[in-house]
Amino acid sequence: MTRNTDSSKDRVARAGAGLVRDGMIVGLGSGSTSVLMVRHLADRVASERLAIVGVATSSSTAALARELGIPLRELDEVDRLDISLDGADEIDERFRMIKGRGGALLREKIVAASSAHRVTLLTADKRVGRLGVGMPVPVEVSTFGLLHTERRIRAIGGETTIRRDDKGRVVLTDGGNAIIDCHFEALDDPDDLDERLQCQAGVLDTGLFIGLCDTLIVGDGEGIEVIESGVPRFPH
Numbered sequence: 001m002t003r004n005t006d007s008s009k010d011r012v013a014r015a016g017a018g019l020v021r022d023g024m025i026v027g028l029g030s031g032s033t034s035v036l037m038v039r040h041l042a043d044r045v046a047s048e049r050l051a052i053v054g055v056a057t058s059s060s061t062a063a064l065a066r067e068l069g070i071p072l073r074e075l076d077e078v079d080r081l082d083i084s085l086d087g088a089d090e091i092d093e094r095f096r097m098i099k100g101r102g103g104a105l106l107r108e109k110i111v112a113a114s115s116a117h118r119v120t121l122l123t124a125d126k127r128v129g130r131l132g133v134g135m136p137v138p139v140e141v142s143t144f145g146l147l148h149t150e151r152r153i154r155a156i157g158g159e160t161t162i163r164r165d166d167k168g169r170v171v172l173t174d175g176g177n178a179i180i181d182c183h184f185e186a187l188d189d190p191d192d193l194d195e196r197l198q199c200q201a202g203v204l205d206t207g208l209f210i211g212l213c214d215t216l217i218v219g220d221g222e223g224i225e226v227i228e229s230g231v232p233r234f235p236h
């Protein structure tokens with residue numbers, strides 16, 4: 001990563017943390033941008049004595065938030081999420097995203113879907129004309145019948161890779177599931193592809209996040225831009 005991207009990432013993370021208000025219940029995303037955001041948020045909790053509660057999308061985010069003094073609850077221990085802040089791997093002009101390179105997509109999607117206001121934090125290089133050219137679509141699947149689920153996904157037309165560690169073991173998510181990275185030659189219709197993937201037995205969720213970005217904070221070498229997507233928000 002260039003120094004430019006590094007400082008842009010930090011700027012969007014700081015701006016995201018700046019949207020949190022006293023008393024809010026906050027969804028905390030996963031990945032390197034979210035790590036920076038959690039650090040900025042913890043600074044505000046300490047310096048402004050903000051009384052907030054965080055709901056983490058991964059065990060690593062939970063560990064960091066705990067270490068930095070952000071009080072945490074499980075998602076089902078709260079009745080609402082006021083805001084969630086998370087990174088993304090790619091976003092297109094219609095605010096459709098690919099997420100899940102970090103393997104936390106299922107919990108990230110549940111948290112985003114449960115939030116009144118979904119904020120995406122990313123650097124400008126992740127804005128694309130067409131999703132899926134630069135990276136595969138991660139799909140979280142049950143480990144039961146993994147190879148059969150992979151075969152069904154292939155039948156849709158994608159090349160698939162089961163995510164493994166350097167010893168060749170299947171990588172498990174926090175929920176104990178596997179991830180299949182799916183490369184599609186022409187990802188022209190993400191909504192349709194999402195539907196076709198979602199209805200396969202064994203698929204728990206996809207890394208296609210559609211209608212889950214209300215506010216995009218994007219950073220480049222110059223500064224940040226805050227863009228409202230106009231996607232209708234979850235009514236709370």
Ligand code: 5RP
Binds near residue numbers: 089098099105108
């Ligand atoms: C993890 C994710 C992350 O939000 C996404 O991979 C972006 O990560 P980073 O901020 O490190 O670029 O979806 O599952």
